[in-house]
Amino acid sequence: MKKKITARWLRDEYFAFFKEKEHRVIPNSPLIPQDDSSALFTSAGMHPLVPYLLGEPHPLGRRLVGIQKCLRTGDIEKVGDGFHHTFFEMLGNWSLGDYWKKEAVSWSWQFLTKNLGFSAEKISVTCFAGDKEVKKDKETAGYWEKVGIPQERIFFLGREDNWWGPVGKTGPCGPDTEMFVDTGAPSCSSSCQPGCSCGKYIEVWNNVFMEYLRDEKGHYLPLKQKNVDTGMGVERVVALLLGKKDDDYQTPIFSPLIEKIAEISGKSYQGEWRRPMRIIADHLRAAVFIVNEGIVPGNKEHGYVLRRLIRRSIREGKQLGMDSFWVKAVAEEVIANIDNYGDDYQELRKEKTRIVAVLEEEERKFRRTLDRGLKELEKLFSSLEKSQEKKVSGKDAFYLYETFGFPLELVKEEAQKRGFVVDEKDFLREKEKHQRVSQTAAKGRFKSGLATRSPQIIKYHTATHLLQAALRKILGKHVQQAGSNITEERLRFDFTHPSPLTPEQIKAVEDLVNQKIAANLPVKMEVMSFEESQKRGALAFFKGRYPPQVKVYFIGDFSCEVCAGPHVKATGQLGKFRIIKEESCGSGKRRIYAVLEK
DSSP states (O other): OOOOOOHHHHHHHHHHHHHHTTOEEOOOOOSSOSSOTTOSSOOSTTGGGHHHHTTOOOTTOSEEEEEEEEEOOTTGGGBTBSSOOSEEEEEEEEEESSOOHHHHHHHHHHIIIIISOOOGGGEEEEEEOOOSSSOOOHHHHHHHHHHTOOGGGEEEEOHHHHEEOOSSSSEEEEEEEEEEEEOSOOOSSTTOOTTOTTSSEEEEEEEEEEEEEEOTTSOEEEEEEEEEEEEEEHHHHHHHHTTOTTOGGGSTTTHHHHHHHHHHHOOOSSGGGHHHHHHHHHHHHHHHHHHHTTOOOOSSHHHHHHHHHHHHHHHHHHHTTOOSOOHHHHHHHHHHTGGGGOSTTTHHHHTHHHHHHHHHHHHHHHHHHHHHHHHHHHHHHHHHHHTTOOEEOHHHHHHHHHHHOOOHHHHHHHHHHTTOEEOHHHHHHHHHHHHHHHHHHHHHTTSSGGGGOOHHHHHHHHHHHHHHHHHHHHTOTTOOEEEEEEOSSOEEEEEEOSSOOOHHHHHHHHHHHHHHHHTTOBEEEEEEEHHHHHHTTOBOOSTTOSOSEEEEEEETTTEEEEOOOOOOSBGGGSOEEEEEEEEEOSTTEEEEEEEEEO
């Protein structure tokens, strides 16, 4: 019987392969990082494994395999082509100080050629070319030759292509090796090779070899624990296996969404209509998963990203003539086809009513904004007529685009009706300027990453445990962590609570935390089954997302939480705890900012 290529099939095949290699399956972690302030969203399979890549022992051992839902917004403007996505799934296998390059290369080759059936003659690889700081990675290249790849299909590229990390100024890093499939498309030039963006070579897998530690002086020192971190994008590999080399959206992952959009719009998936349909399918799929994490549209951080995805979808819908309310129908199609992914996301069905309601409300708000935008456009035209100006500036067009959601095509259409033209080049300059600012802000979220486990970060992380325990003592057991963000300067802690804290409650929480710090309570860790942790009263609010074996941190008899760590040895190391701000961060949620003082 011929195998049916789906995302579920690929996941199952990957897991089975690595379980035979003595890997333990880890759960799909939340899209909102639980213990890492370096990013708004989980952006890679290794993201939840940061403590273990730094040397913390993992409860399931040193060989792991998993699939992780991820979200990246750095390339949001590129979404609309055949393969860029905001939300995606990443398969990965990890060695935490266990196997190394030889095994990683051999198993990658075996899985690609034997299990997935890619032609050995169509696979090329890249390795790190070396520079004045780190030597050329001939070792990895040698292992590729041994499995059967000839030298002419082994390419050496620089840091931009074949080096990972550190995310901050210091931290683990190392060369990587990437695997590409030749699609059979013609070469774009005589210099075309893997890494070229013309579409001839498509990357299918990346193995990162974390073997160096970059110190504060910029020196690369050998790591005590060498790790292998891999990543295989599900959407891209499924498309290649189905022969859809230039269009991920023609696979079972996206085709139900594209069909629904085509049905609503009355347009077919071809020509100029493909791009807006792809954007809608990608963005609303991402929005469904974000809302499922408890996020609602807003003007800051997670909420801003969610709002941007929904509103960008609606803007693209206008290009397709989709003027009535339709977001609900596409969102329901995402949830209806959740079985395509496997069993990880069944909670979306349970949360369907809430998810759809959130998206519907945002569509209503945005359509009211669009109506106001039409009035603003009329004012602009009236002003231009009075000044006898016939050109709409790029700055004005971009203001309408960014503030009221008006696509350039819509502004041009309305302008043409009134005898105006739009300065498109100036509009694009304004848009690029905005994108540079957004990208810089996004990069700032990653300034910590693997380098964030500094002594001060560890202190703040321990303080969040004390804070949560104190809040539950003062406010009640309904308090649950809803997010956190930690920097070198302060902690931010989000939690469930229906009303603002009174000054008396804030002081009581602050005093209780400081009492426990003054008591110099010991911080101890035990590894146990998740079931045992619950019997012993450990806080764990991400049900169904924990491995069979977990770490539980006890702070005296005051706090008990399932957590990856690390933490200080005793609370007396923290210093004085002070709450500097308390505010709302969404319906039924509050946010506390606090600092540790010497």
